[in-house]
Amino acid sequence: MNISKIKEQALKYLGYQGQSIDIQTEKLINECLDEINQIAHFKVVYQRYPLNHHPLRLHHISLEYDDLITLFQDCHEVIVIGCTLGVAFERTMKKLYLINMTKATIMDAIGSSYLEACCDEYEKTIIKEKRTFRFCPGYGRVPLSLNRELAQLLDCSKHIGLTIQNNDLLLPQKSMIGIIGLGQDKTKKSCHHCKQIEHCQFRKRGQRCYKTN
Numbered sequence: 001m002n003i004s005k006i007k008e009q010a011l012k013y014l015g016y017q018g019q020s021i022d023i024q025t026e027k028l029i030n031e032c033l034d035e036i037n038q039i040a041h042f043k044v045v046y047q048r049y050p051l052n053h054h055p056l057r058l059h060h061i062s063l064e065y066d067d068l069i070t071l072f073q074d075c076h077e078v079i080v081i082g083c084t085l086g087v088a089f090e091r092t093m094k095k096l097y098l099i100n101m102t103k104a105t106i107m108d109a110i111g112s113s114y115l116e117a118c119c120d121e122y123e124k125t126i127i128k129e130k131r132t133f134r135f136c137p138g139y140g141r142v143p144l145s146l147n148r149e150l151a152q153l154l155d156c157s158k159h160i161g162l163t164i165q166n167n168d169l170l171l172p173q174k175s176m177i178g179i180i181g182l183g184q185d186k187t188k189k190s191c192h193h194c195k196q197i198e199h200c201q202f203r204k205r206g207q208r209c210y211k212t213n
């Protein structure tokens, strides 16, 4: 696991854009990086499925959204992946928010970055062919409600303890469900279809929420 990459991405989530970090914040960041290995328990489940086009469909689930039609236009298979940092991380965050809001905010950003890094590393072990980036519902114009159908398909509740709340968000909160197209090299994300483009804080700071290199 590349700790400096996790730190770099977490700093981006915290709104840093290269400016120096004060000693107290640096200390808290390093503390969180030291502790995350003990409190986060990465769990993952995935399945490979054939993809049907016209209309775009995965198993019994419709994927007829412009973003996905474009992303998967030359893919005939996908991997659906679900992962989480688990309930211990969730409990720790709840406690931290009560006793140390600053550390909780930093741990939250490090948790997001750590989850992405764990998932990226895991994907390298299971995907050897050309692939698209991992597309998560809620990005672009693809509704969060797709999370529910994908979680049921993978039986995330049984395998990794990941459930979907009434508002279609994931629980534990540091969890992710994504779809990866296979057979097409499209690993670069863009802001083109993102719903947040008008008000995006990353873009206002000259950054992007995703890796650009």
Ligand code: SF4
Residues within 6 Å of the ligand: 190, 191, 194, 195, 196, 197, 200, 201, 202, 203, 207, 208, 209, 210
């Ligand atoms: S940088 Fe902002 S506009 Fe671009 S994809 Fe991320 S959230 Fe959306």
